[in-house]
Amino acid sequence: MNLVRSELLKIRTTSTWWIFGLITLPLWGLTLLFNWLQTDALASGNLGDVPADQADQIQAVQSADSLAANLYTNGQFFGLLIVMLLGIIVVTSEFFHQTVTTTFLTVPHxxxxxxxxxxxxxxxxxxxWLVTTALNLVFGVLILNSVDVGTQFGSGTIWQAIGLNALAYLLWSVLGVGIGVxxxxxxxxxxxGxxxxxxxxxxxxxxxxxxxxRYGDWINQLQVAVPSLASSLMVTGAEIPGSPPRWAGAAVLIAYAVVAGVIGVLTMRRRDIS
Incomplete structure (x- = not known):
């Protein structure tokens, strides 16, 4: 526990956390503006002519659960990138500032x-995740009420999307540490990264x-193998026809994080430090 507090102190006493915070907020705001416009268009149905082969997908995206989940997990795309970079810096800063030798002399394990x-x-x-989710719940409610969709807080699907979003943030931080090692x-x-x-x-x-x-829509099922696309799939809110289920995205991302974490630990144990 003391070692964890020490690592958190290293982050807190440098400019890293607030620089990334300042980067995150405007990106979150821009994403919210885009999602607001998208929600308004989807809720109003002003989408023009929709190809017949995409009608089912559009209908799923227009559902109340999907609209609400999208707003309550707003900013995920850039947010995951930020926490991955933070995970990278947690490790590489030791090598950059040449403090890694001292760290391992102090704690040889x-x-x-x-x-x-x-x-x-x-x-x-x-x-x-907590800060962006709090902001999403505030502004998401305002946007959903403005388009007469309602908060959808009574839907378990919404809370599942929010919880899976937290899991995505957690797993991408682990992936970042693995890349840094x-x-x-x-x-x-x-x-x-x-x-x-x-x-x-x-x-x-x-x-x-x-x-x-060229080969058929079944190819779209392979998107779940791409970590960033798997993260997006986890928070769709509604099952999108032609796309893998949300649990598949979570399973794939967990697998990537476990592999990255194990490789990171084994590499750090065996690699020479100078």
Whole structure:
């Protein structure tokens, strides 16, 4: 417990947490504006001509549960990127500031140190989730009432989406720590993490769309294998026809986090530190 507090102190006494906080808030605001406009369009039904093969998907997205879940988990896309980068920095800052040798001389059990870093990154990720969720509940209610949808607080699906969003934040912090262990360079790990997250999302969507048009809609089921897309799938609120179920996204993301955490611990135990 003392080691976890020490790791949290390292984060709290540097500018890292508030810099990421300042980055998160405007990104959250921009996402909220986009989701507000999207919710208004979906609730009003002003979508123009909808292709027949997409009618079922659009109907699912227009459901009250889907609209509410989208607003109550607003900011997830950039929020997960931020907590992943925080997880990376929790590890790479030790190498950047050359304090890693002192850390392991003070606490020679490297597995214990890694577990403390994982817990500290998870705690910070949960704080980011808590703040954004509190804001989402306030502004989400206002937006939903403005389009006559209602808060949907009585729906268990909504609370499942919010809970799964918390799980996504937690797991992405673990993935960040794993990347930080594998790539010691702070700049290298940060750039790699951003490219994997953003490039993986955009690239996977484009590739899957091309393959689906050629080989059939079943290809869209493969989106669950992409971590960032699996995270989005977890908080859809309603099951989208043609897409994998929400639990599949959660299972895949848990698997990635477990693998990243185990590899991170084993790598830190065996790697020479100088």
């Amino acid at each position: 490297r597995t214990t140190v890694m577990m403390a870093k994982l817990v500290a990154a998870a705690v910070v990720a949960m704080l980011f 594998l790539i010691r360079s702070q700049i290298g790990a940060t750039v790699t 951003i490219l994997l997250y953003l490039g993986g999302s955009i690239g996977a969507v484009a590739v899957l769309a091309v393959l689906a048009s």
